[in-house]
Structure formats: structure tokens, C-alpha cells
Amino acid sequence: MTPCPIRHHANTLRKNARAPGVLALVLMMLNIAGCASTPELSESTSQKLPQQTLLEEVPFHGQRDYQCGPASLAMVLNASGVPVDLDTLIPQVFLPGREGSVQPEMLATTRRHGRIPFVINGGFDALLTEIDAGHPVVVMQNLSLPTWPVWHYAVAIGFDREEETLILHSGMEPERMTSFTRFDATWARSDRWAFIALPPGDLPATTDAKSALEAIADFERVQGAKAAIPAWEAFVARHPTQAMGHFALGNARNAIGDSQGAIEAFEDAVKADSGLAVAWLNLGLLHRELGEGDKAHEALQRGATIPGAWQEQAKEALDDLKMGGE
Amino acid sequence: MMKKLYRYLSPLLIAALVLGSLPVAAAPASTDSGLVSTQEALTTERVQQDRERIHEVLARDDVQQQLVAQGVDPAQVEARVAALSDAEAAQMAEQLEQLPAGASVVGALFAVFVILLVTDILGLTDVYPFTR
Numbered sequence: 001m002t003p004c005p006i007r008h009h010a011n012t013l014r015k016n017a018r019a020p021g022v023l024a025l026v027l028m029m030l031n032i033a034g035c036a037s038t039p040e041l042s043e044s045t046s047q048k049l050p051q052q053t054l055l056e057e058v059p060f061h062g063q064r065d066y067q068c069g070p071a072s073l074a075m076v077l078n079a080s081g082v083p084v085d086l087d088t089l090i091p092q093v094f095l096p097g098r099e100g101s102v103q104p105e106m107l108a109t110t111r112r113h114g115r116i117p118f119v120i121n122g123g124f125d126a127l128l129t130e131i132d133a134g135h136p137v138v139v140m141q142n143l144s145l146p147t148w149p150v151w152h153y154a155v156a157i158g159f160d161r162e163e164e165t166l167i168l169h170s171g172m173e174p175e176r177m178t179s180f181t182r183f184d185a186t187w188a189r190s191d192r193w194a195f196i197a198l199p200p201g202d203l204p205a206t207t208d209a210k211s212a213l214e215a216i217a218d219f220e221r222v223q224g225a226k227a228a229i230p231a232w233e234a235f236v237a238r239h240p241t242q243a244m245g246h247f248a249l250g251n252a253r254n255a256i257g258d259s260q261g262a263i264e265a266f267e268d269a270v271k272a273d274s275g276l277a278v279a280w281l282n283l284g285l286l287h288r289e290l291g292e293g294d295k296a297h298e299a300l301q302r303g304a305t306i307p308g309a310w311q312e313q314a315k316e317a318l319d320d321l322k323m324g325g326e
Numbered sequence: 327m328m329k330k331l332y333r334y335l336s337p338l339l340i341a342a343l344v345l346g347s348l349p350v351a352a353a354p355a356s357t358d359s360g361l362v363s364t365q366e367a368l369t370t371e372r373v374q375q376d377r378e379r380i381h382e383v384l385a386r387d388d389v390q391q392q393l394v395a396q397g398v399d400p401a402q403v404e405a406r407v408a409a410l411s412d413a414e415a416a417q418m419a420e421q422l423e424q425l426p427a428g429a430s431v432v433g434a435l436f437a438v439f440v441i442l443l444v445t446d447i448l449g450l451t452d453v454y455p456f457t458r
Contacts, residue, residue, distance in 0.1 A: 144442055
């Protein structure tokens, strides 16, 4: 889905243009032209954002051939403090058979380098907000029309609202200026796909709690609990009412041997949502492991009363506990 | 004769493979104390059936093969697939096949060139840098 464009095919086209083709083209043009408009910022975003911003510290890597994927990744990874070079990234994310890189692997490779990929869903508002927050954004564009796609990754690093231009490290061109309208037209063709790469502990300025939670959980699966702990701590600080965040922090702490910290986190989880059965279950299991029978009993009993996927397991653990106690 | 043999052998092999990969799916990151992992809790939250989990494990194998077929260095394939989330692996397994081949499609016809030239001038596309 993502070969990057090489910009030298214009000369090869000197073939036949025919009247029906021209007619079809004119009709298409009229049809498509209706869709293009300058993206509008919402009132609140508009007030918060400065007139212009440029993340000058984001390094530029020129793409070779079709390798805009690895080049874009190198730029955001370098910007977040990972000193990886293009030659390392190409065999990790480039698909020779497709002459491009696919979206899932862009995210996966970010994880391999110890950064959390957060997909940004909020459209143009979110894009500018993230840039303003200091996060360079990898965007996926179709520079051409849907019928003849030219998929391309670039890194959005700045904007000028007065001039209505977005500034991108793109292809062979650092700090390329593109009008908001043109950019949005090409970006919309990828359903406005974009992501940022952040070190554990930093959170996106825009993403909702659930997406952030899943992004961190996916990162933890690859990089392990120890690497994910700062991310979970930042998450619960930002979203104290999200019980799953506390639950996840508890698991991560437990995995590195911090039982006491884990118990605190599980307690926070059930405080935030007393209906989160799996947190009661883990709290009980951990108390049981630490030999704190009464507390284990109490927590498991709570877990066993909540219908759902974990009820059976909580009941079994409770029975085990009673048998062991006698 | 061989066909008959295959008929019996194939289901057995499939079963063996599926069973062999099951523990990986059922307990991706569980700890010694038997606590429920975050990833497990999240997948269960999505009301996921065991069938789908098996599907996701098979998806990873599938993606590995597809990556090799796409010319990825076999030494790199395992690490690349390991870094995918379950959902991404499933997406790769399904979508890689449907991908359009290469960007060389653009430029095949003069009409396409003209259309893209005009859409570039209109600010709808960004194919030719000389239009700006």
C-alpha cells in the first residue's frame, strides 16, 4: 500500500490523447473539484494554537528510491532521541516486493526501537495540535488520485496559519511547504492516517484514553513491562479515572517484582471502577501469593460476585484459598 | 495412494500446529503468580473468541511467509513479525494480498498524466513538483 513516488516519469508519457478521454477527464475534474476545500480548525483549537510553528530540531533524511517509509521513521525516531540510521531501518520496514512500507510495520518498527507509536485520529485539528506540542507527525498521503495511487509518507514538522501552509520533510525535500488545501486533499485519501513516536512517559496531546491505553499495551507486549512502566505511570497521571490504566500499571510493576507497588495500583484500579472484576482478581491473587489470606479472600470474593469473563477464575481461586486455609 | 495419505496426514498436521501454537496465544505475558496480563484483559474486553485467537496466531505465521515472498531478508522476518500487535498481524495477513502492485501504474497513459497535471494545478494532488 505504500510505494513512495519517484518524480521522473513525466517524460515517458507521449502517447495518444483522444477525445473521449479528454471528455471523461473534464467530467471527472468537475466531479472531484467539488470535494476540495481548505480544512477548517475548530474554534477551541484555533484559539489554542499559535499562528506559526516549526520544529527545527527534527533532522531530515532524504528518501532513496521508494524508501520514504524508512526515511520518515528515521526522522521521527531521531527527533525522539533514538540515534538509528536509515540503513538500519530499511531492512526492518521496507517491503521490496511492494516497493514500499505498510502502515502496520511502520508502527511495529517504531516499537522495536523503544518508542511508542500513537496513531492520531483527530484529523487536521489533531495534526496541528501535535506539531504544536513538539511532536513531529508521520503522515500518509496519496499524492495522486485514488484510481492511480501514489502512496507516500512524510513528516509534518510545522505550519503557518496565515499563509495556510503546512511544512513537511518530504521525499528529497526538507521543509517543503504545501498549502493546507492540497495537503488535506492528499491526506484525506489515506483516511487521514498519521502517527507520532514518543518515548515511554510522554503522551500524545490529542489521542483519547482508550487508544493510548492500547498503544501502550501493544508496546509492552514487544518491549516488556520494565520499558512500559513510565508510560503507564504517565497514563494514570493523565487519566486517573481510567481503571484499566491502574490495572496495567499494577501488572507491569508486578512483572518487575514490585509487589507492593502492584497492590497499590490494583487498589487504585478498583477504586476507580469497583466493577473491574479482573483487577479484583489480580489483587486477590497477588495477596494470596504474598500470604495475606484475609485480604486475598476479600478481593477474590468481590471478583467472584461480578458476572463476566473472570467470575469463574475468581471463584476457583476463592475455593483454592479456602481449601488451603483448612 | 499418496493422495489418500495426504488426506489423513493434513488434518493431523493442522491440528498439531494449532495445538502447538495455542499456549502462545492463551498466555502471552502471564507471570509466575498466574495474574491476568493487561493484554489478555484487553483482548477479553473485546469479547474475543478462542477461534479468533487461533486465527491471530496463524496470521503471524502467514505474515512471515508473505514477507519472505515479498523479498524481505528471512533473518529479519521473525523480528519484524514479533513487533506487530495482534490486530496489526491480522491486518497484514488479510491486506497484503489485496495491495495494488507498485507505483509504476502512474505514467502508463498520457491521459493519466494530463489528468494528474490538471488535478495538481487545481491543488487536489501533489504528483508533479513543477506545478507549484
